[in-house]
Amino acid sequence: xxxxxxxxxxxxxxxxxxxxxxxxxxxxxxxxxxxxxxxxxxxxxxxxxxxxxxxxxxxxxxxxxxxxxxxxxxxxxxxxxxxxxxxxxxxxxxxxxxxxxxxxxxxxxxxxxxxxxxxxxxxxxxxxxxxxxxxxxxxxxxxxxxxxxxxxxxxxxxxxxxxxxxxxxxxx
Amino acid sequence: xxxxxxxxxxxxxxxxxxxxxxxxxxxxxxxxxxxxxxxxxxxxxxxxxxxxxxxxxxxxxxxxxxxxxxxxxxxxxxxxxxxxxxxxxxxxxxxxxxxxxxxxxxxxxxxxxxxxxxxxxxxxxxxxxxxxxxxxxxxxxxxxxxxxxxxxxxxxxxxxxxxxxxxxxxxxxxxxxxxxxxxxxxxxxxxxxxxxxxxxxxxxxxxxxxxxxxxxxxxxxxxxxxxxxxxxxxxxxxxxxxxxxxxxxxxxxxxxxxxxxxxxxxxxxxxxxxxxxxxxxxxxxxxxxxxxxxxxxxxxxxxxxxxxxxxxxxxxxxxxxxxxxxxxxxxxxxxxxxxxxxxxxxxxxxxxxxxxxxxxxxxxxxxxxxxxxxxxxxxxxxxxxxxxxxxxxxxxxxxxxxxxxxxxxxxxxxxxxxxxxxxxxxxxxxxxxxxxxxxxxxxxxxxxxxxxxxxxxxxxxxxxxxxxxxxxxxxxxxxxxxxxxxxxxxxxxxxxxxxxxxxxxxxxxxxxxxxxxxxxxxxxxxxxxxxxxxxxxxxxxxxxxxxxxxxxxxxxxxxxxxxxxxxxxxxxxxxxxxxxxxxxxxxxxxxxxxxxxxxxxxxxxxxxxxxxxxxxxxxxxxxxxxxxxxxxxxxxxxxxxxxxxxxxxxxxxxxxxx
Numbered sequence: 080x081x082x083x084x085x086x087x088x089x090x091x092x093x094x095x096x097x098x099x100x101x102x103x104x105x106x107x108x109x110x111x112x113x114x115x116x117x118x119x120x121x122x123x124x125x126x127x128x129x130x131x132x133x134x135x136x137x138x139x140x141x142x143x144x145x146x147x148x149x150x151x152x153x154x155x156x157x158x159x160x161x162x163x164x165x166x167x168x169x170x171x172x173x174x175x176x177x178x179x180x181x182x183x184x185x186x187x188x189x190x191x192x193x194x195x196x197x198x199x200x201x202x203x204x205x206x207x208x209x210x211x212x213x214x215x216x217x218x219x220x221x222x223x224x225x226x227x228x229x230x231x232x233x234x235x236x237x238x239x240x241x242x243x244x245x246x247x248x249x250x251x
Numbered sequence: 252x253x254x255x256x257x258x259x260x261x262x263x264x265x266x267x268x269x270x271x272x273x274x275x276x277x278x279x280x281x282x283x284x285x286x287x288x289x290x291x292x293x294x295x296x297x298x299x300x301x302x303x304x305x306x307x308x309x310x311x312x313x314x315x316x317x318x319x320x321x322x323x324x325x326x327x328x329x330x331x332x333x334x335x336x337x338x339x340x341x342x343x344x345x346x347x348x349x350x351x352x353x354x355x356x357x358x359x360x361x362x363x364x365x366x367x368x369x370x371x372x373x374x375x376x377x378x379x380x381x382x383x384x385x386x387x388x389x390x391x392x393x394x395x396x397x398x399x400x401x402x403x404x405x406x407x408x409x410x411x412x413x414x415x416x417x418x419x420x421x422x423x424x425x426x427x428x429x430x431x432x433x434x435x436x437x438x439x440x441x442x443x444x445x446x447x448x449x450x451x452x453x454x455x456x457x458x459x460x461x462x463x464x465x466x467x468x469x470x471x472x473x474x475x476x477x478x479x480x481x482x483x484x485x486x487x488x489x490x491x492x493x494x495x496x497x498x499x500x501x502x503x504x505x506x507x508x509x510x511x512x513x514x515x516x517x518x519x520x521x522x523x524x525x526x527x528x529x530x531x532x533x534x535x536x537x538x539x540x541x542x543x544x545x546x547x548x549x550x551x552x553x554x555x556x557x558x559x560x561x562x563x564x565x566x567x568x569x570x571x572x573x574x575x576x577x578x579x580x581x582x583x584x585x586x587x588x589x590x591x592x593x594x595x596x597x598x599x600x601x602x603x604x605x606x607x608x609x610x611x612x613x614x615x616x617x618x619x620x621x622x623x624x625x626x627x628x629x630x631x632x633x634x635x636x637x638x639x640x641x642x643x644x645x646x647x648x649x650x651x652x653x654x655x656x657x658x659x660x661x662x663x664x665x666x667x668x669x670x671x672x673x674x675x676x677x678x679x680x681x682x683x684x685x686x687x688x689x690x691x692x693x694x695x696x697x698x699x700x701x702x703x704x705x706x707x708x709x710x711x712x713x714x715x716x717x718x719x720x721x722x723x724x725x726x727x728x729x730x731x732x733x734x735x736x737x738x739x740x741x742x743x744x745x746x747x748x749x750x751x752x753x754x755x756x757x758x759x760x761x762x763x764x765x766x767x768x769x770x771x772x773x774x775x776x777x778x779x780x781x782x783x784x785x786x787x788x789x790x791x792x793x794x795x796x797x798x799x800x801x802x803x804x805x806x807x808x809x810x811x812x813x814x815x816x817x818x819x820x821x822x823x824x825x826x827x828x829x830x831x832x833x834x835x836x837x838x839x840x841x842x843x844x845x846x847x848x849x850x851x852x853x854x855x856x857x858x859x860x861x862x863x864x865x866x867x868x869x870x871x872x873x874x875x876x877x878x879x880x881x882x883x884x885x886x887x888x889x890x891x892x893x894x895x896x897x898x899x900x901x902x903x904x905x906x907x908x909x
Contacts, residue, residue: 127897127898128898128899130790130891130898130899130900130901131790132878132882132885132888132901133834133835133836133837133885133887133888133901134836134885134886134887134888135882135885139881139882142878142882142891142899143899144893144897144898144899146548147544147547147548147551147876147893148876149876149877149878149879149891149893149899150879151878151879151881151882178880180879180880180881181879182881
């Protein structure tokens with residue numbers, strides 16, 4: 080990954096004039112998603128016990144203790160209603176800040192950190208890779224890869240979560 | 252320091268001075284002739300004026316300036332202390348409070364003050380100002396009484412001379428008190444301070460404009476003294492002159508601060524002067540919160556260390572962990588201590604409140620406050636004010652009767668309202684009692700029935716106290732009829748809610764015709780609470796011990812079913828039971844297979860509920876952490892805490908489960 084970053088560094092030199100966006104790329108199943116690195120605080124392995132919270136929204140897996148801070152963990156796959164195999168060895172928690180509060184996003188794997196030109200980002204189609212457009216900030220084509228950018232404020236906001244939880248309950 | 256920091260310091264000081272203005276005015280009302288009280292009022296007003304002008308809050312400065320004019324007249328006896336003047340000054344302080352509240356929102360400049368200014372000025376301009384007094388205020392002058400002169404003369408020698416050092420600080424100097432203190436210290440190194448004007452105490456308390464005079468007995472040349480003072484920060488100008496004691500006119504009464512006399516009597520004058528200034532530091536409460544969090548972290552890590560040390564069985568390691576343990580306990584105590592504030596901060600506004608309310612209602616009430624020095628965590632102090640005001644308001648509005656009514660039932664015309672605080676274990680108890688007409692239990696019961704809060708059968712079983720405490724039911728008090736007749740109940744549900752949120756309890760006792768007592772129980776601190784750790788399935792939870800009435804063991808044969816609800820009998824009463832796994836959605840609970848069940852009885856006011864757990868683990872002090880906005884509003888969960896092994900355990904609030 081380090082090499083990758085260095086390479087991307089060179090790329091950056093070449094396109095210096097253009098405004099760049101630095102992204103943390105991660106996988107949910109086989110699909111690649113990205114969040115702005117400015118919103119990501121750190122990436123952790125989920126090697127400690129997760130404490131389940133009764134009556135929490137279904138996509139909240141529980142809470143963890145991160146150096147004394149209690150952080151809720153959201154399973155993005157449940158959040159987006161994706162049906163995927165259970166988490167494996169590569170799974171990670173990306174701690175992001177949403178409206179000043181830390182939230183951990185559970186992902187299948189963190190792939191790499193890349194820089195893309197802002198101009199490569201386009202508005203999202205109504206549904207991308209099974210994810211509703213309201214949770215997305217845009218899509219970016221990088222080579223032959225299609226990266227979906229998350230709108231964290233929407234994807235992780237507690238109010239939205241509430242609505243979704245109710246909707247899911249309604250469906251059931 | 253950034254400007255916002257200055258603003259915070261200013262706001263803090265402003266609040267303090269407004270508070271002391273209020274209490275001093277109350278005192279002045281009962282002792283109109285007392286010059287000392289007048290002086291303290293004057294000083295407070297003066298400080299607020301100076302500080303607000305410096306910070307650019309001109310309206311505040313104008314009001315205090317106008318107040319100062321009147322106070323000046325009062326001090327000189329050109330104006331008499333009358334009830335009208337006192338009321339006027341109270342009104343002015345009220346306006347200042349409104350202005351102060353407007354400052355953080357940036358509204359200070361929008362608040363209308365012409366009314367109060369006009370009223371203040373009517374008084375001050377109707378009187379003739381004596382020019383001499385005015386001059387004195389403008390121009391400082393250091394004089395001595397005959398006795399003082401004698402003592403100075405005794406100390407003068409060939410080489411020791413008397414200097415008058417007139418120090419001017421920069422007008423934008425923000426820490427005048429500290430600067431003055433530094434200057435006095437500097438000067439003390441070079442000689443003996445005979446007297447200062449204003450007094451050293453006033454200087455340290457910033458009770459001066461921008462200049463002051465020091466009378467110094469020194470063997471050093473005056474230039475050297477002046478040069479030393481000029482080095483102090485924020486000094487604008489220093490004028491030092493050698494003076495002949497005989498040329499100074501006599502001072503008729505004590506003015507300024509003559510310190511030589513003290514020196515003669517006590518051998519450690521510098522120290523005794525220092526002793527009058529308390530050495531305190533203002534600290535942002537958030538810093539203390541942070542400190543508390545760090546201590547909590549340490550406590551958690553200590554748990555881990557203890558575990559490792561017991562596994563390794565290394566003697567030296569065990570000893571040092573033990574030492575760490577002791578130090579940590581002391582640190583925790585000290586940090587908790589620094590957060591403690593006397594309840595006086597809240598109580599001090601009650602005299603004014605009682606005065607205003609009783610005047611309006613035409614009642615006579617003696618307010619007796621005891622235990623104002625009892626300490627509580629700062630966060631609790633901030634929250635407890637409004638509920639207490641509410642309770643006092645109720646007692647005055649509806650509890651204590653009008654004088655005629657009291658006379659008719661053979662009570663003294665002046666009612667009595669007692670506010671008392673004391674510490675009991677790790678709780679603080681605050682009681683508010685009045686000797687008013689008490690609460691009409693029948694009325695309360697009737698309303699509760701009419702509103703459908705309770706059934707006839709249930710009512711028949713209730714104790715007298717339980718009936719009175721129906722007042723706390725939400726929505727109970729909105730009925731006009733109840734508030735008129737029984738007196739209590741205006742927003743008592745809100746009071747209970749606020750106090751419960753602080754982890755406290757509130758309860759009312761009342762004797763018809765004799766009075767009412769509201770008792771509030773509060774935890775000393777919010778940050779650390781005592782809990783009972785329990786296990787359900789593979790999960791561990793903490794239950795605050797304040798909610799736990801008792802833990803009991805129940806055999807499955809003693810459990811019966813009553814309309815789908817498991818119950819048992821306890822102390823001759825029916826105790827509803829709930830299996831915690833049902834409430835907490837735990838799937839691997841084992842207590843259904845047990846013969847002997849561990850039950851935690853939690854109390855919610857008068858209702859009790861038995862919570863069936865798998866295992867009772869241990870009592871443990873835990874540090875409360877918030878679950879954050881994301882999960883904060885889950886019913887039944889009060890927060891979280893971190894266990895010794897780093898795992899998170901949830902803190903349960905089981906009061907509303909049943």
